[in-house]
Amino acid sequence: MHIVADENIPLLDEFMSGFGRVTRLPGREIDASSVRHADVLLVRSVTQVSAAMLAGSSVRFVGTCTIGTDHLDLHGLAKAGICVASAPGCNARGVVEYVLSCLLAFSERTGIDWQQQVVGIIGAGQVGGRLARTLRQLGVECRLCDPPQSEQESGYVDLDTLIERADVISCHVPLTDSGRYPTRYLFDADCLARLRPGAWLINSSRGPVIDNQALKSLLERRDDLQVALDVWEHEPRVDPELASLCALATPHIAGYSLDGKLRGTEQIYQALCRFFGEKIAIRLEDIAPSQGSGELSVSAATPREWLLARALRLVYDVRDDDARFRAMLGKAESDSDIRSGFDLLRKHYPLRRENSFYRVNTDAPMERAVTTRLAAAGFKP
Structure with a gap:
C-alpha cells in the first residue's frame, strides 16, 4: 500500500508505516500527479482535495488530520466512492487556549478586565462549545449563536442579538457556501459596522467567514476595535495592510499545539484501521514524545x-x-x-x-x- 501524506503530519511513520510505504510532500504541492499511484491520501487544511484530482488514481481513503473539511470536495469524493475521515475536536483545546491568550493581550492593551466582558461565541461545536464551558467555569458570561443547534435546543441567540450584546465575539464556524446557514462573509460590511464601541473580535475559524476588505475599511475608520485574526482570505497570501491594522495577527496556528496535532494523527490512524478492517494496535500514549507533565x-x-x-x-x-x-x-x-x-x-x-x-x-x-x-x-x- 502506498500512502501520500502532508510532511507536517507528526508521527506518520509510527502510526502509518505498518500499512505500507509513506511518501511525504509539502501540503500545497500535493496534486494529481502526486497521488497517481497512491492508495491513501493524508492531508491537513492547506491541501485542496477534489474528486477530479483523484480521478484515475487508486486512492480509496482520504484523511484530514484537522477538524475542518472545507478543503475537501465531500460531495464529489462520496460520489466517487472514496472514504473520507476527519479529526473532529483534535485541536479544540489549543484553539481555546489561543482565545484565552488573545483575551489576556486585549485586556492589557485596553485596561479592561477580560473576565468582566460578555463573550459572544459563534458556533457551539467542538471548539466553540469547549470555549464556552471553559469561560463559564472561569465566571465569564457567554452568549452562544449557532442556528443549526438552536433548532434542536434552547439557550442560543441570533447573530443580531449577539452583535448587539457581546463585548467580545469569537468565531468558531466551518466555512460553508450553501444550505440554510452559509458562513462565507457571515461578517459582511453591515455586520461589522454594527460591532459595539470598543468590541473585541477574534477569528480562528476560516478567513472568509469575515469579509477581509470590509474589515480593513472598518479598521481604517475605527481605532476603538481590537481584532485578532489567525485566519485570512486567500491564505497563504495575506494582506499586510489588514494585518497592520489588527491588534493581533497570526499565521493560522491557533490550534497548533503538539497535543492537538498528535490527536489528529491518531484519529486518522484509527479511521484507517476501521476502513481496512485492521485491529487498532497503536495508542498515542505509548508513542507520543514528552509524555508525563x-x-x-x-x-x-x-x-x-x-x-x-x-x-x-x-x-x-x-x-x-x-x-x-x-x-x-x-x-x-x-x-x-x-x-x-x-x-x-x-x-x-x-x-x-x-x-x-x-x-x-x-x-x-x-x-x-x-x-x-x-x-x-x-x-x-
Whole structure:
C-alpha cells in the first residue's frame, strides 16, 4: 500500500508505516500527479482535495488530520466512492487556549478586565462549545449563536442579538457556501459596522467567514476595535495592510499545539484501521514524545487575580506568534515572499504543549478558589 501524506503530519511513520510505504510532500504541492499511484491520501487544511484530482488514481481513503473539511470536495469524493475521515475536536483545546491568550493581550492593551466582558461565541461545536464551558467555569458570561443547534435546543441567540450584546465575539464556524446557514462573509460590511464601541473580535475559524476588505475599511475608520485574526482570505497570501491594522495577527496556528496535532494523527490512524478492517494496535500514549507533565513555578506572592494569567502566559503567549508574523511581513518584498513566509512559520512552528501538560506549583499552599480556576483553564490539579 502506498500512502501520500502532508510532511507536517507528526508521527506518520509510527502510526502509518505498518500499512505500507509513506511518501511525504509539502501540503500545497500535493496534486494529481502526486497521488497517481497512491492508495491513501493524508492531508491537513492547506491541501485542496477534489474528486477530479483523484480521478484515475487508486486512492480509496482520504484523511484530514484537522477538524475542518472545507478543503475537501465531500460531495464529489462520496460520489466517487472514496472514504473520507476527519479529526473532529483534535485541536479544540489549543484553539481555546489561543482565545484565552488573545483575551489576556486585549485586556492589557485596553485596561479592561477580560473576565468582566460578555463573550459572544459563534458556533457551539467542538471548539466553540469547549470555549464556552471553559469561560463559564472561569465566571465569564457567554452568549452562544449557532442556528443549526438552536433548532434542536434552547439557550442560543441570533447573530443580531449577539452583535448587539457581546463585548467580545469569537468565531468558531466551518466555512460553508450553501444550505440554510452559509458562513462565507457571515461578517459582511453591515455586520461589522454594527460591532459595539470598543468590541473585541477574534477569528480562528476560516478567513472568509469575515469579509477581509470590509474589515480593513472598518479598521481604517475605527481605532476603538481590537481584532485578532489567525485566519485570512486567500491564505497563504495575506494582506499586510489588514494585518497592520489588527491588534493581533497570526499565521493560522491557533490550534497548533503538539497535543492537538498528535490527536489528529491518531484519529486518522484509527479511521484507517476501521476502513481496512485492521485491529487498532497503536495508542498515542505509548508513542507520543514528552509524555508525563511539566512543572510551572509561580510565586505564591503573586496576587490571586494575576496567578491564572501568569500561568497561561508561561504556557502560551499569542504575542510571540504575532511578533514572528509581523517580522515576516515586514521583510517580505512580494506576494511570493508572504506566501512562502506564511508556510514556513507553520512548518517550523515552535513546540507548544497544552495547559493539561502542566502542573502549577507555588512556594506556599494555594487557596482552593485559585486551584479551581487553574483546573478550569485546563491545568493539572
